[in-house]
Amino acid sequence: MEFIDQVLDPNGDTAITLTHPTSNFLVWDTGEHNPSVSGVADRHAAGSEENVVPGLTSYLVSSTRLGKHSRYYENIFKPDKWREGSKTEDGYYALTTQDFDPEAFLLFQEILNESQHSLPERVSPEMLAMLAKIVDYHCCQDAVPVRKWYAKWIGWMFGRGKPKRYERDAILWLCIAVVFQDVPEFRRTLKVVLSTCQGWICEPEDVPAGVLHLLQAINDATGDTIEGLLDLLARFRSRDYLCPCVPATSFSCAALMLGSLIKWMDEVGIPIVEGDENPFPRSSVSKICRDLMRAKKVEFSEPGFPPAHRCRLANHISPIAVKLQRKVNELRILKRRFD
Numbered sequence: 001m002e003f004i005d006q007v008l009d010p011n012g013d014t015a016i017t018l019t020h021p022t023s024n025f026l027v028w029d030t031g032e033h034n035p036s037v038s039g040v041a042d043r044h045a046a047g048s049e050e051n052v053v054p055g056l057t058s059y060l061v062s063s064t065r066l067g068k069h070s071r072y073y074e075n076i077f078k079p080d081k082w083r084e085g086s087k088t089e090d091g092y093y094a095l096t097t098q099d100f101d102p103e104a105f106l107l108f109q110e111i112l113n114e115s116q117h118s119l120p121e122r123v124s125p126e127m128l129a130m131l132a133k134i135v136d137y138h139c140c141q142d143a144v145p146v147r148k149w150y151a152k153w154i155g156w157m158f159g160r161g162k163p164k165r166y167e168r169d170a171i172l173w174l175c176i177a178v179v180f181q182d183v184p185e186f187r188r189t190l191k192v193v194l195s196t197c198q199g200w201i202c203e204p205e206d207v208p209a210g211v212l213h214l215l216q217a218i219n220d221a222t223g224d225t226i227e228g229l230l231d232l233l234a235r236f237r238s239r240d241y242l243c244p245c246v247p248a249t250s251f252s253c254a255a256l257m258l259g260s261l262i263k264w265m266d267e268v269g270i271p272i273v274e275g276d277e278n279p280f281p282r283s284s285v286s287k288i289c290r291d292l293m294r295a296k297k298v299e300f301s302e303p304g305f306p307p308a309h310r311c312r313l314a315n316h317i318s319p320i321a322v323k324l325q326r327k328v329n330e331l332r333i334l335k336r337r338f339d
């Protein structure tokens with residue numbers, strides 16, 4: 001028993017040791033590497049080795065309670081799946097886990113072991129997000145005590161206000177909403193992020209897998225849109241461009257389309273530099289969506305063009321707009337699993 005730091009159940013039969021504990025979660029660099037203004041190379045800003053703090057913490061817990069509330073633990077304690085080999089000299093199941101915040105892991109074990117007398121009345125968004133990561137890893141989002149304490153703590157957080165722009169707190173709220181399957185909070189926070197994050201969104205590697213998947217999907221949607229517009233620029237510049245309305249006017253048609261598209265992209269803040277490895281949009285996903293939908297109607301009205309020529313820039317941009325809108329609509333669906 002000497003090696004136990006935290007006794008969650010005095011009659012417990014399992015000793016869990018937290019190795020490689022981390023002190024920080026979702027590091028947010030507000031300097032020159034601010035994820036909201038940096039590019040692809042800086043999208044993986046968080047989760048560095050610098051967050052690791054030395055030391056071990058051991059918890060005495062009940063395998064019965066862990067298995068009751070967590071599919072992860074239920075699987076571990078199945079007799080035919082017990083891979084840790086042997087028990088300790090004192091007869092305990094010996095488990096190790098790593099890369100979690102010690103305080104959040106203690107909260108987690110207190111909830112699962114139903115030693116709730118010591119649980120706080122309120123927790124910060126950061127603590128709830130760190131807890132969400134642990135809950136997600138151990139597959140116990142639906143456990144009754146987990147739902148009970150989530151409802152209590154999120155209720156208190158509502159009173160403190162919710163993030164209104166793309167910032168660290170918004171990503172913390174996304175972590176919480178995704179893991180605890182809180183659809184209203186997920187949609188509200190996602191809307192805030194999509195409408196206020198200008199440029200690439202951060203992709204911190206220490207967030208729950210579902211959140212990282214979501215953030216990557218947002219960047220993919222933006223990247224695909226930029227790529228589609230750059231392809232369109234290349235098509236208008238190509239010598240092989242053929243006006244679909246009046247082939248004889250292909251040169252003039254391409255020139256007008258090319259100029260209009262460059263002008264439009266410049267105005268809405270989408271990079272027009274082809275071959276740039278890190279094109280940085282100065283616009284949010286929501287604004288790009290709106291701008292694409294409102295693509296200016298460009299028509300030939302100069303003397304000499306035959307009236308049958310009805311090429312419009314919107315015709316070319318529309319498929320890109322529809323594709324982005326479809327992806328944004330898919331992002332709004334809070335998925336149960338992301339693999």
Ligand SMILES: [Zn+2]
Pocket residue numbers: 243244245246249253254309310311
């Ligand atoms: Zn044309």
